[in-house]
Amino acid sequence: MALLDIENLAVSYGPVAALRGVTLAVEEGRITTILGANGAGKSTLLRAALGAVAPRAGTIRFAGADVTRLPVHKRVAAGLSLVPEGRRILITMTIEENLLLGAHLRPDQGAVRAEMAAIYDRFPNLASRRHMAAACLSGGEQQMLAIGRAMLARPRLLMLDEPSLGLSPLFVERLFGLIAELNRGGLSMLLVEQNTGLALGVAHHAVVLELGRVVMQGDPAVLARDPRLQEAYLGESAEPAPQPIPAA
Amino acid sequence: MIAQQLVNGVMLGAIYMLVAVAFTLAIGILNFLNFSIPGLFMVGGMVTWALLAQGWHWSIAVGAALLAAAFVALLVERLSYRPSRDADPEVPLASALGFLILLENLFVIRYGSDQLSFPALLPDFNWRLGGLVIGGAQLVSLAVAVALVLWLSVLLRRTNTGRRIRAVAESRETAVILGVDVGRLVPQVFVSSAVFTAAGGVLFALNYLQVSATMGEGVGFKGVAAMIIGGMGSIWGAILGGLLIGLAEVLTIGFLGADLVDIAVYGLLLALLILRPEGLLGRPAAREKL
Ligand SMILES: Nc1ncnc2c1ncn2[C@@H]1O[C@H](COP(=O)(O)OP(=O)(O)O)[C@@H](O)[C@H]1O
Ligand SMILES: [Mg+2]
Numbered sequence: 001m002a003l004l005d006i007e008n009l010a011v012s013y014g015p016v017a018a019l020r021g022v023t024l025a026v027e028e029g030r031i032t033t034i035l036g037a038n039g040a041g042k043s044t045l046l047r048a049a050l051g052a053v054a055p056r057a058g059t060i061r062f063a064g065a066d067v068t069r070l071p072v073h074k075r076v077a078a079g080l081s082l083v084p085e086g087r088r089i090l091i092t093m094t095i096e097e098n099l100l101l102g103a104h105l106r107p108d109q110g111a112v113r114a115e116m117a118a119i120y121d122r123f124p125n126l127a128s129r130r131h132m133a134a135a136c137l138s139g140g141e142q143q144m145l146a147i148g149r150a151m152l153a154r155p156r157l158l159m160l161d162e163p164s165l166g167l168s169p170l171f172v173e174r175l176f177g178l179i180a181e182l183n184r185g186g187l188s189m190l191l192v193e194q195n196t197g198l199a200l201g202v203a204h205h206a207v208v209l210e211l212g213r214v215v216m217q218g219d220p221a222v223l224a225r226d227p228r229l230q231e232a233y234l235g236e237s238a239e240p241a242p243q244p245i246p247a248a
Numbered sequence: 249m250i251a252q253q254l255v256n257g258v259m260l261g262a263i264y265m266l267v268a269v270a271f272t273l274a275i276g277i278l279n280f281l282n283f284s285i286p287g288l289f290m291v292g293g294m295v296t297w298a299l300l301a302q303g304w305h306w307s308i309a310v311g312a313a314l315l316a317a318a319f320v321a322l323l324v325e326r327l328s329y330r331p332s333r334d335a336d337p338e339v340p341l342a343s344a345l346g347f348l349i350l351l352e353n354l355f356v357i358r359y360g361s362d363q364l365s366f367p368a369l370l371p372d373f374n375w376r377l378g379g380l381v382i383g384g385a386q387l388v389s390l391a392v393a394v395a396l397v398l399w400l401s402v403l404l405r406r407t408n409t410g411r412r413i414r415a416v417a418e419s420r421e422t423a424v425i426l427g428v429d430v431g432r433l434v435p436q437v438f439v440s441s442a443v444f445t446a447a448g449g450v451l452f453a454l455n456y457l458q459v460s461a462t463m464g465e466g467v468g469f470k471g472v473a474a475m476i477i478g479g480m481g482s483i484w485g486a487i488l489g490g491l492l493i494g495l496a497e498v499l500t501i502g503f504l505g506a507d508l509v510d511i512a513v514y515g516l517l518l519a520l521l522i523l524r525p526e527g528l529l530g531r532p533a534a535r536e537k538l
Contacts, residue, residue, distance in 0.1 A: 052424055076427030088422040090415055097411055104408040105427050153427070 001064060003028040003157055003188050004049060004080075009058035011041075011048050011212075018044040020212040021058070026157065026190050026205075031183050033191045033199040033220065035229070036209035042192040043085050045209070046159045049190070050082045051075045063156060077105045079156030083163055085192075087146040091135035095126050098134050098145055102152035112152065119148040140171030147178065158182070159190040164198070176202055200224045252380055253502045254495065259386040259455070261494020262393035266448035267471030268478065268486035269397060270441040276481035277417040277437050279337070283344040284324045286468025287351035288317040288442050292449025293459040294355055297366050306369050314446050320351065321442030325435050348464075355461035363460045366453040389451040396444060397487055404483065413437060417481065470497075473517045479530020488528055492516070 002025035011019040018041045026032045034042050047053045049060060051072040060068045067075055081102075090098055099119065103112040120127035123144045129136060137145060143163055150158055160179070164172045176198050183189055183202075193199035200206055200220040208216040208229060216223060223229050267289060274282035295316045299309035324347050332339040373384035404410035412433055415423040424430060452467065453459045474493045478485025493513055500512040520528070 050425065052421075071429065071431075072424055073427040073429040082425055084422070084425050088419065088425065090418050090422060092418050093411070093414060097414075100408070101411050101415055101426050104412060109408075149426075 002026055003063060004190065005059075005061040006045075006049065007059045007061075009045070009048060009060065010056045011044050011053055012056050013053075018212055019048065019055075022209070022212070022214055024207050024214060024217065026188065028188050029183075029186060030204040031179070031189045031191055031202055032205045032207065033193060033203035034207050034209060035193065035196050035199065039211075040209040041212040042209055043161050044212075046082055046084075046161050046190065046192060049159065050080055052082075073105060076153055079154070081150040081153040081155035081158050083143075083146045083150045083158070083160045085161040085165070087139075087142045089134045089137070089142045089145055091133060093134060094131050095134050095137070095145060096130040098149050099126075099152055102149035103154075106152075106154060115152060115154075119151065123148065140167050140174075143167060143171065143175065144178075151182075155187070157188045157190060159192075161192045162194055163191075164193060164195045172198070196229075197224075249502075251378075253498050255380055255382060256386075257495035257498035258491060259390055259494070260498055261491035262390050263448045263452050263455070263490075264467065264470050264474050264493050265487050265490025266393055266396065266444045266451070267467055268474035268490040269400065269483060270445040270448075271471050271475045272478075272481060272483055272486040273437055273441040273444070275475070276483075277413055278329065278434060280329055280344075281337075281341050281472075282324070282329075282441065283341060283468075284320070284328070284347040284351070285441070285445050285471065286464030287348040288320060288445040289449040289452070289464035289467055290352065290355065290459075290461060291317045291320055292446030293366070293453040293463055294359065294364075294449075294461065296450050296453060297364055297459045298359070300367055300369075310450055313450060314443050317442040317446030317449075318439045320347075321438040322435055323347075325438040329434075329438075348468075352461050352464075359461060361461055363458045366457045366459050368457060369454060383455075385451075385454045389455055392447060392451060396447060397483075400440070400444075401483060409433075409436075470513060473513060477517055477520050477527055479527030482527070482529045485527055485529035 004026035006025070007023050009019050009022045010017070022041070022045060034045060036042050044053060048055055051067070051070060055068065058068070059066060062075065062078060062080060065078070067078065070078070090101065093101070096116075099116055100112070103109070106112060120130065123141070125141050126145055126148065134142065134145060147160070147163070163175055167175065172195065179189065179191065180202050191199055191203060200223060203220045206217060206220040206223045207214055208223070216226065216229065267285065270285050270288075271282065274280045274285070292313050295313035296309045299312055300306065324344060328343040328347060329340050332343065370384040370388060375382045375384070375387060404414060412423065412428045415426060415428055416430060416433060420430060448467070449464065452463065470493050471490070474489030475486050476489070477492060478487065478489030493516070496513050496516050497509050500509050504512065
């Protein structure tokens with residue numbers, strides 16, 4: 001059975017249909033990537049999986065349980081964790097407090113300090129400024145903090161929404177290294193990316209969304225050679241974002 | 249003389265500080281200018297008075313008054329804040345103001361609108377220090393106010409609950425994504441804010457030995473002024489603002505006369521806002537919340 005099982009999911013914002021019957025499965029231990037133009041519904045899919053937007057129709061199963069009606073905090077406690085688009089670091093709080101907020105729902109608070117130390121070892125830039133407001137971090141450092149924060153929730157599925165957006169090439173390289181490394185450690189991931197080439201390189205399974213529907217999915221190596229995908233997302237001549245279509 | 253005035257000002261300021269912190273919790277975390285707070289201040293003083301008049305022990309009277317204020321605050325959350333959370337910000341503000349008027353009138357109907365004399369709970373004890381005289385009630389007020397504020401700051405800095413509250417204050421959306429149960433946290437914030445205010449009302453009664461159905465009004469406005477002076481949304485700003493207003497008030501009475509109190513206090517507010525629009529400890533961004 002898949003770790004995350006989404007069936008016929010439909011989400012609307014008022015009259016705008018963002019997802020129109022999406023069915024997909026995220027397998028345990030793998031990286032699944034979701035590709036698609038701006039406005040295709042990728043962020044909405046992650047938010048719905050987390051419970052931050054309510055679906056109009058469809059079911060979401062996580063780790064064998066129906067979570068469709070569960071509030072976000074119960075899903076986070078169950079092991080779903082999101083690194084949101086734009087990172088959403090709390091800039092009035094310190095780096096350490098941001099990390100602690102990742103772990104606030106865990107019953108085993110005693111283990112958190114040791115895991116935090118491991119995160120500081122990995123990111124010395126965070127360690128040296130742990131008691132400073134997170135506003136002092138660069139974009140790349142903030143992304144590392146957002147991932148560290150999500151990891152401290154001890155997720156079974158880590159969802160990342162365009163983590164490479166706005167990062168320098170150096171940080172993009174570090175980011176994808178980290179993603180591959182975490183996955184080798186057994187972590188399942190759902191990765192939304194603009195950087196289609198890198199995402200296809202690291203993923204085990206790829207899903208392409210268009211206007212709220214799954215239009216292609218399969219082996220990333222096969223998809224990478226697909227002329228339709230190349231034309232739409234891999235080439236220089238990426239199409240402008242399609243306009244949202246109102247719900248019927 | 250002036251040292252004595254300073255002492256008296258700090259004592260009065262401790263009460264404003266509690267009210268200002270209550271307003272700050274509501275505005276900083278819930279983005280809600282909770283105009284029912286002066287009513288909760290009055291509930292603190294009046295319920296204590298009414299139960300003492302019934303012959304209850306002071307500890308039960310005060311405890312019941314704080315509980316009553318917490319209960320009213322939960323009603324305000326349910327009936328005023330929650331239904332209009334997605335409406336324009338004026339809507340919950342107006343309905344909270346409605347709550348204040350309703351509360352005051354209920355107490356006027358039951359107990360009349362006159363000043364009622366509050367029994368002296370503490371023995372008439374004065375502590376002399378050099379030339380200073382510090383009353384027992386003043387001392388208790390200061391100790392209680394400082395203890396409450398310290399408790400709050402430790403809670404906000406050092407506990408998961410505190411970090412959740414501050415996350416909601418900065419960005420409700422981000423807090424939700426991180427798994428903060430906002431639906432449970434918000435009533436808790438209302439209750440804390442009510443306990444601070446009602447404790448202020450009890451301390452006021454203890455110090456000035458009188459209560460009335462409208463006792464919250466003057467103090468409520470000064471609490472708002474203290475919050476603005478300190479910097480909207482900043483707890484330490486509210487503490488500083490409360491102390492400053494208490495000092496300004498007492499010093500004005502001492503040197504310029506009681507008629508000028510409001511002119512001095514709100515003049516100070518205006519002058520500070522012109523010099524430092526974000527308040528003493530406020531961040532400019534925090535003001536966007538209004
Ligand atoms: N909060 C919102 N309110 C209204 N419409 C929204 C909101 N968020 C997203 N949308 C719309 O839903 C569609 C899908 O958006 P989104 O999931 O953000 O796409 P993507 O992440 O693929 O760029 C778009 O048409 C977008 O305009
Ligand atoms: Mg998006």
